[in-house]
Amino acid sequence: MPRIRHTTLTCSPGCTVEATLELFGGKWKALILYHLFEDGVLRFGEFRRRMPNVTQRMLTNQLRELEADGLISRTVFPEVPPRVEYELTDLGKTLKPVIQALKKWGDRYAHALQGRETGT
Amino acid sequence: MPRIRHTTLTCSPGCTVEATLELFGGKWKALILYHLFEDGVLRFGEFRRRMPNVTQRMLTNQLRELEADGLISRTVFPEVPPRVEYELTDLGKTLKPVIQALKKWGDRYAHALQGRETGT
DNA sequence: GCCACTAGTGTCAGGAATGATACCATGCCG
DNA sequence: CGGCATGGTATCATTCCTGACACTAGTGGC
Numbered sequence: 439m440p441r442i443r444h445t446t447l448t449c450s451p452g453c454t455v456e457a458t459l460e461l462f463g464g465k466w467k468a469l470i471l472y473h474l475f476e477d478g479v480l481r482f483g484e485f486r487r488r489m490p491n492v493t494q495r496m497l498t499n500q501l502r503e504l505e506a507d508g509l510i511s512r513t514v515f516p517e518v519p520p521r522v523e524y525e526l527t528d529l530g531k532t533l534k535p536v537i538q539a540l541k542k543w544g545d546r547y548a549h550a551l552q553g554r555e556t557g558t
Numbered sequence: 559m560p561r562i563r564h565t566t567l568t569c570s571p572g573c574t575v576e577a578t579l580e581l582f583g584g585k586w587k588a589l590i591l592y593h594l595f596e597d598g599v600l601r602f603g604e605f606r607r608r609m610p611n612v613t614q615r616m617l618t619n620q621l622r623e624l625e626a627d628g629l630i631s632r633t634v635f636p637e638v639p640p641r642v643e644y645e646l647t648d649l650g651k652t653l654k655p656v657i658q659a660l661k662k663w664g665d666r667y668a669h670a671l672q673g674r675e676t677g678t
Numbered sequence: 679g680c681c682a683c684t685a686g687t688g689t690c691a692g693g694a695a696t697g698a699t700a701c702c703a704t705g706c707c708g
Numbered sequence: 709c710g711g712c713a714t715g716g717t718a719t720c721a722t723t724c725c726t727g728a729c730a731c732t733a734g735t736g737g738c
Binding site: 536 | 575576589649666
Binding site: 519 | 712713714715716717718
């Protein structure tokens with residue numbers, strides 16, 4: 439369900455920039471990663487509480503895609519009621535500086551984002 | 559034409575991450591910015607040559623959106639044939655660490671992006 | 679006159695991304 | 709037995725994004 443991926447990373451010198459962006463360019467992926475960096479481990483329901491305006495379906499989707507990309511791991515505990523924990527993989531953890539850079543910029547230049555269409 | 563923007567940056571602590579991403583989350587925006595960081599000033603046609611698989615319409619679109627967001631400036635020279643130059647604004651230049659972080663990650667972990675659907 | 683060049687714009691269409699809503703299994707609690 | 713909790717799925721609809729293609733203006737060159 440993500441956009442088309444780059445396979446040959448030779449299309450242009452900046453191609454890897456695009457390719458990286460495709461990994462967490464999904465509408466909520468960066469937010470998911472951000473919360474994982476903050477909290478370490480999160481259950482499905484905790485994500486829901488932290489991101490109330492994301493539908494269950496979208497959340498599942500984005501989590502699965504992040505998992506498929508090897509950025510997060512999903513652990514199911516065979517309990518009732520079910521428990522599923524998500525956490526960053528080693529690869530996912532390497533994204534920390536990237537997310538941090540995004541956050542830092544956003545915090546500093548948030549004013550540049552104002553005055554747009556209505557959003558969340 | 560971009561996705562819905564955040565106006566109140568209070569939806570969640572990581573909201574600014576998403577908001578920042580919306581600025582250059584467009585399919586080709588990061589690439590445009592990247593080339594501008596590399597070359598400083600670029601004409602429309604130079605973008606086309608650097609990004610051959612982007613249609614003219616998309617390129618115009620993405621450039622206009624970046625301009626509307628105050629990240630790049632567009633200077634028209636009243637000549638024939640017409641000449642239009644694009645360059646980063648001061649605000650746009652502040653994104654450099656972010657783009658660099660993306661590039662750095664992509665270059666290092668490109669292997670994690672392999673084996674996906676066909677792309678460019 | 680005819681063609682080329684640059685930097686676009688207009689229109690249309692297809693597909694992907696997203697959202698709303700309803701539904702499921704299991705086991706505990708009362 | 710009924711209801712609740714968790715972590716999902718399934719289906720459908722819609723909206724948004726993206727691309728293909730054709731077309732434009734003004735001038736220079738042949």
